[in-house]
Amino acid sequence: MSSVTTPWRRRLLAGLLLTAGLTLSACQRPGAPNAGPALSASAAASAAQTSPSLTAKADALLALHRQMVVLMDGEAALKPAEREAVSSVGLMLFHDLQKGQRALVEQAFAKDASLDALAQLLDRIESEPSWFDADRLAFKDLLLQLQQRLGASQSIAGLKLAKRAQEDLAVLSEVEQAYERELRDTFGRFAQRGIELKREKWTDYVAKLKTIYHREQILKDYATILPSVQAKPSAGKSERELFGQQLPEKTVLLSFDDGPHGRYTDEILEILQRYQAPAIFFELGQNLGSVDAQGQVKPGPGSDVARRVLAAGHQLANHSFTHGLMSKFAQEQVRDEAAHTEALLDKAGRSGQALFRFPYGARNDEALSTIESLKLRSMMWNIDSLDWSDPIPKSIAARVIGEVQKQQRGIVLFHDIHARTVQALPLVLDQLVAEGYKFASWKDGQFLSADRKPLDTGDTQLAGAALYRDSHALIIGIDQYQRWPRLQHAGRDAKAMQETLQTRFGFRPENVKLLLDGDATRSNILRALNKLSGKELKRDDRVFVFFAGHGSTRKLPSGREVGYVIPVDAGLDDLQTDAIAMPQLQELGEALPAKHALFVIDACYSGLGLTRGGGASNNNNFIRDNARRLGRQMMTAGGTDQQVADDGPGGHSVFTWTLLQALAGKADLNGDGLITATELAAYVAPAVSAVAHQTPAFGSLPGSEGGEFVFELAAAQEQALSSDSGQLDAQASALAKRLDEAKTAAQAPTAKAVQVKLQGLDGKEVAIAAPTAKVDPGARVAAQRANDRGLQLYKERRYEEAEAAFTEALKLQPRFALAANNLGFIYYKRGKPVEAARWYQKALEMDGSRSMAWLNLGDAQLQAGDDIAALVAYKSFVELAPQHPRTAELRAWIAQPDAAHRPKLPG
Missing domain, CATH: 1.25.40.10 (Tetratricopeptide repeat domain)
Known part of the structure; x- marks a missing residue:
């Protein structure tokens, strides 16, 4: 493995590498980790015999590789928030490694470079005694480029170096295969003139690296540059950006980032052609060419590759110009990054709707708005191959297949700049085809099938941001009764409910009918209910009915009692004629063509709605199952023999005030961003019972098939706390704390579901399953919800808890x-x-x-x-x-x- 290297050639190599622009160590970037200690005394001795500059740069590249290994080891077992942070930092390390390798190759093949310098580099890669076998995998892409460029050499020395690189690659291929089996089988014969294998296990390798680097320290060192991402679901995430969950079941969209690559992109195109699978290639502008200060586009060799992508029937998209952290850029820089790449894509012949993918997924609202101003639409991913961090193709394929099987749909993220991606892709496509998955693309504002036909995303739309086609509500509040005692807060309760439905849950104002005081006559209420059964109501709609006012009970000759809600014009003696019986409400609810209906009655003696039973499905397919099942549910403020409190905080009844608190997010017991009617009851009933002498009742009405009325939570409007931020008064703050303490029984941390006992609509005690198995929404959404929770706790003057939430x-x-x-x-x-x-x-x-x-x-x-x-x-x-x-x-x-x-x- 020796090579003749004269001192002057060593000096030349040192000079070349000093000017190569390589990052000596990650610590040159503020807040980034250092490269770790020297590898060994033998490494230092070896460096003294060659070039200190070469040693420093080789060690810097290896340090990045090793940190990636430590960072990503066992990432699948981390919590989603930790996994996202680990992936983001690892991707940054990877791009540092890529830049270093590119700079090294370019300088090594500069006009004044020597073959002796390359021979020294190969000596280092092949024979450094302190390195592990897996360390040398860090230089696989470098060896591939050396083999390609030297293979066309016109000199014997160059061809010999190309042969050495080829032999080293063959050994590294064996290393990969060995690590796939964790050395369960004996190694065969390996080429002995290049890399000599030590046969260590991957677990031993990782264990050794963990004595040098620690994941926690790497994350801490990079904390100041972790990507900040959009945290405004209220802005219409599903409308502004494209996500894999929006695809139909058993459908995947293949995407490739960071190209085009002079070799691997073409190989991927050949694979996609064999499987007739479309894909979207998110290109870096700097790989396509350049744009000068005057805006003149100068295509480079990468543009030729991009044209071949288009000719093969695939889509080109924008991945920025430099792969920078755009959430840290000024808006003008974001615009330039996107606009310059757009110009290069247009020059390459790109057509169709323009898509954009933020590097690292790092975006904020300003960056997103900036790319939208260029008529670009952001496309994210939900299945990450991690092909940039995993050196083993079979491991990459297994990861992708596992995630696809778990999620049943998605946008898959690959990178067309790795040899290992080329090897893993056929394994993935073989399995997907065998399991009957379809391949999708995107064009003209819609997902398309492989044969360019629009995909039916009907079920998925219901499982995404739009759980219902449309929403309708009838809100009734009566204070000024003609014959019954006047109330104080029913009208305010009704108005607050109307505002909540419209501002928090997207009910269109024209679909919300409000009847207050004199307008809430028996005939007007029944007319409004019957109108809901009219032609404008469709199968995938929902109906919410809220009544705040008086209620009463009439005992039948049979001994059974019937509950009534009291309109404004009802008399005191003839309930059967003047009031509206609960069975009549049930009949009207059963006649509604809507999928789900929820009646909430804040009235005395209101717990007399006969129940038919039927529970909510609580499994991974809840949304899909729930979309198919009719739901007719009712919650009442009190039991059959109870008066309900009309003097709660904030000018509301205790029941409605608690209900509004619940709808603000407190009833989302499992953190999935959805509040089902059952969750609402599981929060409201025990909370109200704990602070007032009334027992709310809940159950299903006749006609129900077990479906659940669902409220989908959006993030609260962005609110920066300041000296003019409003707070609840002392009474309301104290009550809010008592309500939260009362719900703890429904949120046992170790239980998948807790039986919450409350009163059924027939007056008998029932138990409902309140979901408590926590759903992880991902770091961005979880952070927003924690912030929203902190805002609510601040309003309630609970400062220690608010501090913990923020x-x-x-x-x-x-x-x-x-x-x-x-x-x-x-x-x-x-x-x-x-x-x-x-x-x-x-x-x-x-x-x-x-x-x-x-x-x-x-x-x-x-x-x-x-x-x-x-x-x-x-x-x-x-x-x-x-x-x-x-x-x-x-x-x-x-x-x-x-x-x-x-x-x-x-x-």
């Missing part, structure tokens, strides 16, 4: 500027201005455009006695928010040069 949001999404601001305000509220200022500053480091964070920072610094720093913060605030109510007083404060004479500011 801290959880930041742990899930470390670059969540809104949560950082809100956590700072909790510290400020608790009299800790210094800690508050630190979090406000962190929020502004993440997003300097947040005006409220500047205002909060000024308030905190002023409270801490730092008037000069407060002055700087206030100046930034008034520039960003000239119309804010506090801007005028702050301008006056800023304009006063004498600090002693400045007006006192609130807070």
Whole structure:
């Protein structure tokens, strides 16, 4: 394995590598991990005999490879939030490794480079005694490029080096096969002139690396550059972006990032042709060519590859120009990255709807809006092959197949820049074809089948953001009774329910009928209910009926009791004629053509709706099953012999106030973003019973087939806490805490489902299964929900719990500027201005455009006695928010040069 290398050639190699632009170690990037200790004393001795520069750069590349191995080891067993963080950092390490390898190859084949320099490099890869077999897998792509370029050499020396690279690749192929079996079989004969194998196990290799690197430290070192991603489901995630869950069952869409590649893209095209599978290739602009300062497009060799992708019938899409972390870019830089790549794609002949994929999946609302302004649509993925981190093709294939089988549909992420992806892809496609999966593409605003026909995503639409085709509601609130005692809060209850349905759950105003006081006559209520049964109501709709007012009971000669809701014009003596009986409501509910209907009755003596039974399906296919089953359910405020409290907090009855709290998110017992009627009852009934002398009842009505009425939670509107943020009064805050304490029985952490006992509609005690098995929504959504929970807890003056919620949001999404601001305000509220200022500053480091964070920072610094720093913060605030109510007083404060004479500011 020796090669003749003269001292001057060594100096030349050192000079080449010093100018190659390689990252000496990851620690050159702020906040990134260092490359670890020297590999061994023998490595240092070997370096002394060759080139210190070569040693440093080879060790830097290997350090990145090793950190990737440690980071990704056992990632499948991590929690989703941890797995996302690990994957993001690992992908950054991988791209550092790719850049280093590209720079090394380009400089090694520069005009003034020598073959002796390449021979030294091969010596290092082949014979460094401190390296493991798996270490050398880090240089597989490098060896492939050396083999290709040297194979066309015009010199004997060049051809010999190409042969060495080819022999080394053959040995590495054996290494891969061996690790697939974990060395259960004996190695065969290997080429001895190149890499000499030590036959260590992969587990031994990983164990050794873990003595050098630690996942926790790698994540901590990279925490300041973890991707920040969109955290605004309320903005219409399913409409703004494309996700794999939107595909029909047994359908996958293949996507490839980071190309085009001069060799592997063409090989992937051949494989796709064999399986007649379409794909979308998300290209990097820098791989297609360049765009000069005047906007002139200069296609490179990659554009020729892109044209071959189009000629093969596949789609080209935009993956930015440089693969930068676009959530950290200014909007103008985001625009340039996307626009330059668009120009190159157009030059290559791309047509059809333009798609965009954010590198690392890192995006915020500003970045997403910027690419949308270029008429681009974001496409994400839900099945990650991790082909960039896994050196074993069979392992890559097994991962993809396992995820597809688990999710039954999805957009699969591959990269067309690896040899191992080329090897893994046929294994994946073989299995998918055998299992009857269909391949999809995207064009003209819709998913298409492989033969370019629109896919029927009807079931999937119901399982996604649109659980129902349309939503209808009848809301009734009566305070001003003609003959019955007047109430205080029923009208306010009805209006609050109307607002909740429209603002939080997307009920269209024209579909919400509100009847208050004099309008809520018996004939008007029945007319409105009958109208709901008309032609405008469809099978996939839902109907919500809410009544707040008086209720009563009439005892029949048979001894059975019948409950009634009391319209505004009802008399005191003739309920049968003037009121509306519960059986009549049930009959009207059964006649509704809608899929699901829920009646909520906040009235005295209202727990007399006869039940037919029927429970909710609680399994992985809940949404799909629930979409097929009719549901007719009712929840009442009290039992057959109970009056209900009309004097709850916030100007509501206790029952309705608790119901509104539940619909704000507290009734999502398993964290899946959905509140079923059963979950609603499981939260409301025990909570109300704990604070009032009434027992809410719940059950299914005749005509129900076990379907569940479902409320889908959206994220709360973005709210940055500040000194003008509203809070509940002391009574409401105390009651909210008692309600939460009352629901703990329905949320046992170890149980899949808890039997919650409450009153049935027939007056008998029943037990319902309240789901408690927690659903992991992914780090982004979980962080948003934690922030929303913190906002609610702040409103309830529960500061310690709010602090924990905002801290959880930041742990899930470390670059969540809104949560950082809100956590700072909790510290400020608790009299800790210094800690508050630190979090406000962190929020502004993440997003300097947040005006409220500047205002909060000024308030905190002023409270801490730092008037000069407060002055700087206030100046930034008034520039960003000239119309804010506090801007005028702050301008006056800023304009006063004498600090002693400045007006006192609130807070």
